[in-house]
Amino acid sequence: MPMMPAQNNRLVLLYGSQTGQAKAIAEEIHDNAEKHGLRTDLFGLELTEKKFDVTKESCVVFVCSTTGDGEPPDNALKFFRRLKKKTLPSDHLSHLNFALLGLGDSNYTNFCNCPKTLDKRLQELGAKPFYPTGYADDAVGLEIVVDPWIEGLWTAARKQLGLPPESCTVAGETVAMETTNNTQTPGGVTDSVGPDSGETEGKIDIKEERTQTDGTEMSGHHDNDNPESDKVSEKTVTVTSAKCCEDNTDNCASLAHENNTHSVKSKNPAGVSITEQTVGPVTEKSTAAESCTDATDTEMTEKSGNNKTAEASGTGQHNLEDHTSNSNDTDGQVVDAVKEQAGPSLTVSVPPLSDSGLTLPAKPVPYLEVEFHPEESLCVEELPLQGGCPFPSAATDVVMATVTTATRLTRHDAVKTALDIELDVSNTCFKYEPGDSFGVVCPNNETEVQDLINRLGLTDHADMTFSVKVVQGSKKRAAAVPAHLPARCTIRHALLTCLEIRAVPKKAFLRMLVEHTSDAVQKRRLQELCSKQGTADYAAFIREPNLRLLDVLTAFPSCCPPFERLLEMLPRLQPRPYSVSSSPLVHPDRLHFVFNIVHIPSGNGRATACTGVCTGWLDRLTRHIQTGVYGDIAEGSLTTHIQPGVYGDMAEKIGQMSLNDPLTVPIYLRTNNHFRLPSDLSAPIIMVGPGTGVAPFVGFLQHREKQRELSPDAVCGPSWLFYGCRHRDRDYLYREELERLAAAGILNHLVVCFSREEPVAMETDGAPPARYVQDNLHHHGDEVGRMLLDEGAILYVCGDAKNMAKDVNEVITQIVQKYKGCTIQEARNTIFQLRQDRHYIEDIWT
Template sequence: MASRFLLLYASQTGQAEAIAKEEIFEQAESHGLSPAIHCLSQTDKKFDVDKEKVVVFVASTTGDGDPPDTAQKFWRRLKKKTLSRDHLKHLKYSVLGLGDSNYTNFCNFSKNLNRRLLELGATPFYPVDYADDAIGLERVVEPWIDGLWNAVRKVLGLQPEGGAVQKDSTSAKPPPAKKAPTAKSKASTTIAAPEKGKTPRSSNSKDPQSVIAQLNPAARSKTSKQNGTTVGNKERSSSTSSSSPQQREKQKRGSAATLATNSSPLANRKDEKDERRVVAKAMTTQKEKEEEKDLTEVENVRRLMESLCCSDTGMSRQTLNLPPLPNEPLEIRFLPGNSSVKLSHFREASWYPSSATSVFMAKITSAKVLSRHDAVKKALEFELDLSESDHVQYEPGDAFSIICQNSDREVNWLIERLDLTDVAHKEAKINVKASAATRDLSHLPETWTPYGWLKYCCDIRGVPKKMFLRKLAESTSNAKEKRRILELCSRQGANDYSSLIRESSVNVLDILEAFPSCMPSLQTLLNGLLRLQPRSYSVSSSRLVNESSVRFVFNVVKLPQKMNFPSRRGVCTGWLNSITESFQIPFGESSDVKPDVDVKIPIFFRVNNRFKLPEAVKTPIIMVGPGTGVAPFIGFLEHRKQQRLAAKMTGMRLRFGEMLLFFGCRHKERDFLYRKDLEGFLSDRILSQLCVCFSRDEGQKEGAPKYVQHYMKQKGKEIADLIVNGDASIFVCGDARNMAKEVMATFSDILQEHSGKSADEASTLLKSMRDEKRYCEDVWT
């Protein structure tokens, strides 16, 4: 077939698959093209790239710049050293890479794939490009797909659409997003502006950036400086001077309290009464801060709701360029009686690309609070019993995943909102249409209940893609609401989508709250929602201490309020916190008594993530792990302690390398995680140096380091010597968005200052260390 080409995707969480299937495959027919689409995992079963002429790859990157698990087999074959330089000289290709620039190896697999294809003689027929999830995949994906169609038609020898002469695309970037549609088609649907008198309400709409400034502290600071306001001192510009009755009352109370304090004749006395007054005032101040935070949160919700629901005056008059209306590959048929499907059946049948073991149930044998009640974040340490799995052989640095579930409150709200209460627990069967796109729906059991699918299978907190919004608009009866949803998924509404939905993490629950007449069917929801992904955690223990258990630590994530929903907890961390509240060991207390409860969670261990202790115990180790990033290093230290004990008992004379740990938290007395353990490792000389800094403690000595990178610079000479002369290994665990990048830059600065290397030489050395697995990261956003 002259219009055929091969469309391949490599996906870890479903992003690449959704783009390949819903935004390329489904649009192709309207452009006169007939792609065959497959996952890279199907190599040799469904396709052979050696026999193809034109291939389009859509590929994501996972881990430390690794291929997705589904691409491992394909990648191993493509990397064979026996392949000649002209092995793929017949192949014309292009690659759309998906990644996140918060991680060091941005789009690393896509870049390596492109490089290897070139090495094997393949020729790009359309520019390779890389989409960044940190700023919005759609900014690259949409214009790249716009330019793809004529490029494919040209390489297949077909006439360009519209008969225009197609320029050579091998040296040009994909065309920019079209500002206006050129033709009506499934791939480029247009909708005219409302008739006069039917324009959506817009007089009170807010600038989307101002809403983001309220929701994002960093953006708020930047916006405040630009507007000449000082948020920290609570100064307001004239445009924000109005306040609610609650705010005015709070301000009156604050003014009265200030006046009373300043006019008191006892203000300067250092006696017991004064101390009590200071404590009382501090408590009042803290309460007022909390009240102010609550009021600010309510105001944020109001502004976000208003901006989300209201059109910009200019946009409300435009003809919209819309994504195609997606197909619905599945249908639902209700069966008589209630469901006989058990949750255990779903778990046993679940398969995850990253799993190294089968899913099994692990009993929670301990839940210990590691942070004080007034810490900013609540940290919990769990211990799990692994005795029900006979094949777990984990090492320090390994990670495992928890198969979590959505909250009952949100699932029940969704069921009630969509009028599914009467059928929520009725057995239903999914039928996948034979003619539909080959989207992977294996995460949905063929027979279950609406409640089961929504609670355990679907990510109801996920940010909806534009294609899903397009479908939701078709389920909206109010004309103004439908128009606004169409604007948000249109090319003209790209900025609103980015700021009001993607950056604000607005999900389908928020959309349904904001647009009351939007009433999608159950099958529309199941078609549009992605799989609820398992959550991964690094182990904070060594199997040498206890073979049948594993420990891990996490912060209970608290998310800002959106719409009229109260503040939410993280999907997994909130669930883990709620199921253990009755037997959590309070901060500062210890207990060897196991709780008399039988709470189990489904887990599986992940494929080796290369975050491993060096085999040679003489290798010096530099560990950087602020906050919960310290978790894997507790496992490292436990393991090294057991190795030392074993060597001593057997009379072996081994030289153990130095172990330096850089740890940081906000307050020494509130959230210094594993303090006693770390001080014990230090006194036992397992840990050579413990470098701890506190970013929020008052009264610290002038010049005391606030963050781990500051402490690293103080130890710069020693660090440089360990790296250059001691062949040290570096391990970094924690936040990818800021910390990991700054730590990498700090290592570069240290090498330049203390080893005489240029910036390029330092960068080259760190890159080679990464390639040799001597610079390892376990980071997340």
């Protein structure tokens, strides 16, 4: 039973969120506060002075991320502008006590810049933290910091509000909860703000909208020419023993049909009720790993001698066809398979985890109900994109751009295939500058959607009109139908265009799947993967291989969640961002962009091979018109190359299409476009962009060429481009254009290296040969240092965040230290100031 509210038990929850992650965590805190005797009000930061006034609040919890180049999320911009007013006195918020949870990704240089700035500014205005600030790192799993931070928040908040120590009922017993000392530091908490101190722990810069969720393809448009990018993450696991059991899974397709048929015909939002086997004491506690779960329950579950392994094959890798047959492995085959495994896997558990009691997340409370309308016909092609819900970081409305050309820039034997696409944006409101980024509103893969429909047993209802509403009397606070779902929709359309079916399932998602898994062994393994004790296994077998829902369902064939639960748990399908690689002065009504076609192999838990959500779609969509700089591409048939890539539910119209029909792509211009040329043509620029990171710099240079042509008397500042790729004759992107610009004097220094060829020795005696862009930067350190520190040059870095951008930052720091003759910390301070002054600008991604 929740505690009776006290009069002084109110706190305000405020979130700044770009793509919904911070909002989901704030909602999680909101949902669970009542159980801890707290009363909360939840608001987005955009509602400042409308629904809340921070100057009138005494206890506030912030959950905030960062977007763009260290900017606040769009919904927090107004709040930050007002907070940053220089006229505010130092005691402006002296009445305020706050706690702050920042979300980020430590692959980025500007670690959690927005929450750090917020923390610093709040304290400058007199506000006092009542709980240590936490910084959660999406690179290693947000839940690693989020969960313990929230767990400690309850005690800290109660103490701040003057409430007595909390007590709660666990397994029928009342246990006094230990109060938290305010100096306690949750995992991942840091207090640092400002220039990099050289420490890496706890440092995150979330470019939330740039960290895509299809599991493998992030921004999708650039290449990483760094050796680290080719390495596979490895984990060493100490194994005591491996045990096995028989797979007694029922026919998957049959179970799926029964489960979702029940859900269709009944208004019971829970779908099929599956009795959970009791396996010993497992205390459920609330977790907030980016999903909307509800109140903490206490459930009894325990270890069992025959529940120490999961799926009989023990590999976690299956063909989809395997789950529509009734065949089962024999005991001997099961034993042999598990013995060969000799360690844990997605579906196999070993001691000590298999022998442990488990602490599970709270069961997500069902709150949506689907009602089908078989009598209604629906033209899904006329539905607004994602229900007309505004897209994150959108500076313009969505426009339909026509594909005019598609050119393969790499040779057939290159490691990656790069594709340059030209879009016609005439007769639209789309106006851009070189270096701007834009979003592509792409669908999921039709074949993958059909596989998921089949796996869920929803084939008969896939194209039937449905509506969705909140369950009457739902216990979820602030429950609402997701805004990105149309009022009338179909299962196929929702999965194809609205839901991120490639999203890596969070622990709360797995906890929901537990409730819809009939096989005891598979259920136990899913419990382990979502448990506190199974964090290492979750990281190794779910998060690191970037598994999707279909992979998990394939590995656990007795699991079949109702469709309503997927609507609740799957995040919104996000547009994919790309950088413009052209100049509007050269191509007034055209826009170019380039990307690598992402290929994801099967294995390591991934049931099937696939391509990136957006890059694969664009490749299929344009295959019949593609040409190549190394020779033309065969056109191929319409059925082979167009059908899988069509946007929307247009499969029935393929037969009416011709090769001459226009191909259109929904796009919009994104906000926070700081990656632009200086307005002063004479300003020096240094550009670093290996692989497809060169894209915006082609537009920069073409723009400068046209500017000089239009203003012959203008002085054009010096320009350097540091470019790298694998092979000179296979994947040197835009080679002819770059060499032409260099010959014309627009590009003063073109410095190129090839990582997979024998490196050319440096001219300087004793200098190592260059394989990567950072090597060439180091070699030209004196010129780079002089331009940056004495001549006011702007340094642009575009490409991979995990390796290249970090290595470039380290080399630039060394260059500054040597040039100034200062300490490493002084050099870091200089780099920090360059970033603040926008003389060191990045367009990077993971």
